[in-house]
Amino acid sequence: MSERSKTDKAPKKFVKARPAQAGPTLGMKQAQAKITPARRVAYEILTLVGEGKGHSDELLHGVRTDALSPEDRNLATALVMGVLRWQIALDARVRMYLARPDENLPEPVALALRLGAFQLLHMDRIPAHAALSESVEMCRVGGAPYATGMVNAILRKVASAAAPGKKLFETPAAFAERLGHPAWLVERWAKNYGRDAALKICEADQAEPASGGLFAALTDDEANGAAGAAGGRMPQMDEGSRLVAELAAAAAPAVEGRKLRVWDCCAAPGGKTLMLALRLAGADIFATDVSGKRMDQMEARMRRYGYASEVRYGVGDAAQLPEDEGLFDLILCDAPCSGTGTLARNPEIRLRLQPEELARQSARQRGLLAAGLKRLAPGGRLVYSTCSLEPEENEVVVSAAAGAAVRVPVAELMKRVPGLTPEAAGLVREGVLRTLPGVDGCDGFYAVVLER
Numbered sequence: 001m002s003e004r005s006k007t008d009k010a011p012k013k014f015v016k017a018r019p020a021q022a023g024p025t026l027g028m029k030q031a032q033a034k035i036t037p038a039r040r041v042a043y044e045i046l047t048l049v050g051e052g053k054g055h056s057d058e059l060l061h062g063v064r065t066d067a068l069s070p071e072d073r074n075l076a077t078a079l080v081m082g083v084l085r086w087q088i089a090l091d092a093r094v095r096m097y098l099a100r101p102d103e104n105l106p107e108p109v110a111l112a113l114r115l116g117a118f119q120l121l122h123m124d125r126i127p128a129h130a131a132l133s134e135s136v137e138m139c140r141v142g143g144a145p146y147a148t149g150m151v152n153a154i155l156r157k158v159a160s161a162a163a164p165g166k167k168l169f170e171t172p173a174a175f176a177e178r179l180g181h182p183a184w185l186v187e188r189w190a191k192n193y194g195r196d197a198a199l200k201i202c203e204a205d206q207a208e209p210a211s212g213g214l215f216a217a218l219t220d221d222e223a224n225g226a227a228g229a230a231g232g233r234m235p236q237m238d239e240g241s242r243l244v245a246e247l248a249a250a251a252a253p254a255v256e257g258r259k260l261r262v263w264d265c266c267a268a269p270g271g272k273t274l275m276l277a278l279r280l281a282g283a284d285i286f287a288t289d290v291s292g293k294r295m296d297q298m299e300a301r302m303r304r305y306g307y308a309s310e311v312r313y314g315v316g317d318a319a320q321l322p323e324d325e326g327l328f329d330l331i332l333c334d335a336p337c338s339g340t341g342t343l344a345r346n347p348e349i350r351l352r353l354q355p356e357e358l359a360r361q362s363a364r365q366r367g368l369l370a371a372g373l374k375r376l377a378p379g380g381r382l383v384y385s386t387c388s389l390e391p392e393e394n395e396v397v398v399s400a401a402a403g404a405a406v407r408v409p410v411a412e413l414m415k416r417v418p419g420l421t422p423e424a425a426g427l428v429r430e431g432v433l434r435t436l437p438g439v440d441g442c443d444g445f446y447a448v449v450l451e452r
């Protein structure tokens, strides 16, 4: 449904199918005027995401939404995130009403249908007529005036048909489609974590990211960085991400008579570097990332936190760090990954990811881990982490690249993490940290600690 087929340049049958209730044909200006700003911006952003020209989160914090009122910005955000989260399920629903269900619809038509169907099925407060009529105009403005009748007719059917019943027992493929996930991905989760956990992950991915009670509530001083607070203002981050950084800080070996040398080798956008700076006061922290743009943004962010003022920055491939940077006592290798543990936050990942991609990610991660281990001082520790749920990016990487490094039991280190609730002990599985969305109330993370 997302790709335009070679033969659908002029799908004339849409013209014939246009019913009278679609209303008179409008000019482009009139059609534009009928679309409210929030829906216009949502349509533009979804078009860009579909074309691979931007990430939803960045686009929702960009120039397009700056011009909107706070209410419209909230609506545009709800529409963009909702459509991306539910796209697979919405497309399946729309296909039920297509004359040829296997047909590839042109993208502007598919997008107008998704936006309309999402509002009709998932947004109680939106009047059906607004969802329907504005979707018809979006289809027209998007360059497919020939399809407005079809969009109108299908959305009417979506609005009036009863929701398909939920089967008593669903296979992972069935709940994957109902909950807007690719079947291949959910079948892997069911194999690796069990069917119930796979279902919980899918459900969690369809909602706003939860904050899970892994940590005791912050004191006012910690949250606001009030003058005199012993630590300082806590960076805002997902609790799973915070736990990985806290674990890394807890893994720091003791050094005598010199500063602890820390390298955060995949550091941007910097949440975990901030936690390391907060917990390891006085350490020499070197933060690097291969992306100069992300590093610039990170440095600007870090300047807002006094306790991070001594952090040093560098741009470069972690596998190519110059020899004269020396060895480190603690390395955090928070590797680039598929991100399948963060689908509630990054809904479009599931629409792009292909099974073959996992092998490519795995090879890159093996290279980064092996390069990091070479830079460990004797007795030094390296924390390897990802926000992926896929073994190829986690256990398989560690088995292939750990070499002679010894695994440090994570359960012992967790005891040193400040503010952790007793339930968090259950996050250590087979000696490593593993969190699952929907099961543990935070994003999905994996972390292992290796010692030279």
Ligand SMILES: C[S@@+](CC[C@H](N)C(=O)[O-])C[C@H]1O[C@@H](n2cnc3c(N)ncnc32)[C@H](O)[C@@H]1O
Binding pocket: 241, 265, 266, 267, 268, 269, 270, 271, 272, 273, 288, 289, 290, 291, 294, 316, 317, 318, 319, 334, 335, 336, 337, 368
């Ligand atoms: C998961 S993110 C890191 C998140 C970060 N640790 C945090 O908590 O904010 C992975 C980062 O690795 C960077 N990266 C990818 N390949 C790299 C490489 N070869 N060397 C160094 N950094 C790399 C990406 O630019 C990205 O910023």
